[in-house]
Amino acid sequence: MFKKLLLVLFIAVLGLSAVLLYNTFRFPSAPAPRQALQISGINDSAALHLSEALQIKTVSFGDTLAIDTAEFVKIRSFLESTYPAVHTQLPRMIFSEFSYVFTWKGKDTTLAPYVLMAHMDVVPVEAVAESKWSVPSFSGKILKDTIWGRGAVDDKASVIGIFEAVEQLLKENFQPQRTIYLCFGHDEEITGRRGAAKIAQWFKENNIKPQLVVDEGGMVDTEKFKKSGRPVAVIGVGEKGYCNIDLTVEIPGGHSSMPVQETAIDVLNKAIAKIRAQQMPGRITPPVQEMLGRIAAIDEFTTKLGVSNQWLLSGSIISMMEKDKQTNAMVHTTLVPTIVKAGIKDNVIPTVAKATFNSRILPGETSDDVVAFVKKVVNDDRVQVKKQTISLFEPSATTSTSHPMFLKVEEAVYKTVPNVHVTPYLIVGATDSRYFRPFSDAVLNFAPMRDAKGFHGIDERIAVSDLKDMIFFYRLLVTEK
Numbered sequence: 272m273f274k275k276l277l278l279v280l281f282i283a284v285l286g287l288s289a290v291l292l293y294n295t296f297r298f299p300s301a302p303a304p305r306q307a308l309q310i311s312g313i314n315d316s317a318a319l320h321l322s323e324a325l326q327i328k329t330v331s332f333g334d335t336l337a338i339d340t341a342e343f344v345k346i347r348s349f350l351e352s353t354y355p356a357v358h359t360q361l362p363r364m365i366f367s368e369f370s371y372v373f374t375w376k377g378k379d380t381t382l383a384p385y386v387l388m389a390h391m392d393v394v395p396v397e398a399v400a401e402s403k404w405s406v407p408s409f410s411g412k413i414l415k416d417t418i419w420g421r422g423a424v425d426d427k428a429s430v431i432g433i434f435e436a437v438e439q440l441l442k443e444n445f446q447p448q449r450t451i452y453l454c455f456g457h458d459e460e461i462t463g464r465r466g467a468a469k470i471a472q473w474f475k476e477n478n479i480k481p482q483l484v485v486d487e488g489g490m491v492d493t494e495k496f497k498k499s500g501r502p503v504a505v506i507g508v509g510e511k512g513y514c515n516i517d518l519t520v521e522i523p524g525g526h527s528s529m530p531v532q533e534t535a536i537d538v539l540n541k542a543i544a545k546i547r548a549q550q551m552p553g554r555i556t557p558p559v560q561e562m563l564g565r566i567a568a569i570d571e572f573t574t575k576l577g578v579s580n581q582w583l584l585s586g587s588i589i590s591m592m593e594k595d596k597q598t599n600a601m602v603h604t605t606l607v608p609t610i611v612k613a614g615i616k617d618n619v620i621p622t623v624a625k626a627t628f629n630s631r632i633l634p635g636e637t638s639d640d641v642v643a644f645v646k647k648v649v650n651d652d653r654v655q656v657k658k659q660t661i662s663l664f665e666p667s668a669t670t671s672t673s674h675p676m677f678l679k680v681e682e683a684v685y686k687t688v689p690n691v692h693v694t695p696y697l698i699v700g701a702t703d704s705r706y707f708r709p710f711s712d713a714v715l716n717f718a719p720m721r722d723a724k725g726f727h728g729i730d731e732r733i734a735v736s737d738l739k740d741m742i743f744f745y746r747l748l749v750t751e752k
């Protein structure tokens with residue numbers, strides 16, 4: 272009897288292994304590497320222009336009173352004098368004083384337009400971080416074929432990239448087939464509400480539905496998949512939602528010399544700990560599914576095995592992705608406390624304690640789902656849970672990889688980056704382009720810079736060669752069919 276059981280078990284394991292291996296070996300391999308085009312149409316001064324732009328301190332502060340508007344006037348004058356063809360030939364609209372839209376009329380105005388966008392503002396450099404920079408953070412120094420400074424990768428290289436490409440094409444008397452709008456926001460780092468939101472609203476009011484919107488987000492990674500010998504370009508095809516959830520506890524306070532059993536702070540603390548102790552359920556959404564498939568095509572055997580046998584192994588794939596904060600954010604709606612407030616004096620027990628959780632919501636879930644999850648986990652009537660309506664964004668619809676505009680951008684990437692392998696991905700942050708997502712079905716986030724360094728951190732910098740690739744990429748988007 273025992274022997275028989277063992278035999279059955281052995282056959283079952285053998286059968287299962289055969290199915291797993293069959294699926295793995297049947298898995299389609301990656302498209303063959305392609306040669307890129309010879310980069311052309313680049314002005315030699317492009318790097319100097321980016322260097323100059325980085326010296327202008329267009330810093331966005333959460334406290335808007337701290338914003339130095341003179342710097343935003345400065346960047347406007349800089350752009351006007353550096354890109355005269357753009358400024359004399361393309362009409363400019365101004366939104367909220369410092370955001371701009373240039374209209375480049377196409378030969379056929381019946382065609383839906385393209386939008387190329389980027390933002391001119393940057394995040395601040397903390398005083399304690401300044402001394403850790405290898406060069407002063409707003410120096411725009413060019414050292415060893417690299418341009419250094421706050422905003423180098425986020426997002427002034429895109430601003431300069433778009434201007435350089437268009438200025439050059441105007442000098443060549445090029446006119447695009449369809450109309451192209453160049454959109455530059457000035458407050459992306461503080462929600463984009465005055466810039467990109469107003470710009471998108473103008474498009475909506477004028478019933479202009481862009482065929483394609485290209486904004487910051489995806490880049491080229493040459494490190495993660497080194498073994499494959501191919502750089503991997505990730506194109507953002509959708510964004511997670513954004514929501515702030517307030518937790519408030521009110522319990523009469525008193526003198527700190529005679530504390531009650533549980534104060535408002537204690538109750539709030541427990542609620543925070545409960546929420547942090549678990550995550551909303553993990554899920555593989557369509558763009559992540561597509562990403563996994565494309566990555567598996569060039570990655571190791573074990574990745575292929577997992578991805579080609581998701582009917583059995585999706586749980587293990589999610590667990591693997593949970594180990595890294597970046598990939599974890601791709602399979603979970605996240606929740607993290609970002610503001611905690613209570614107390615006014617050291618010897619007074621406060622009556623009110625408040626916490627704000629920032630949540631990034633996976634496509635397929637809503638802010639109401641997040642609120643329901645928080646209430647269920649906290650399970651304490653003394654904790655009021657309420658979502659903020661300001662800055663609330665439900666997750667966006669995603670652009671399919673079979674959409675002609677995805678194929679167009681993908682083709683431009685092939686032509687710019689030699690031997691590149693391309694995959695879509697889900698953006699876990701938030702960009703200005705989210706304002707366009709409700710009325711354009713192809714909003715894609717990408718610029719061909721490699722392994723961006725110092726993004727929102729120390730020693731932000733970009734290689735001169737990357738800047739040239741970016742200019743070429745924008746040129747291709749405009750000139751190619």
Ligand SMILES: [Zn+2]
Pocket residue numbers: 390425426459487
């Ligand atoms: Zn940015």
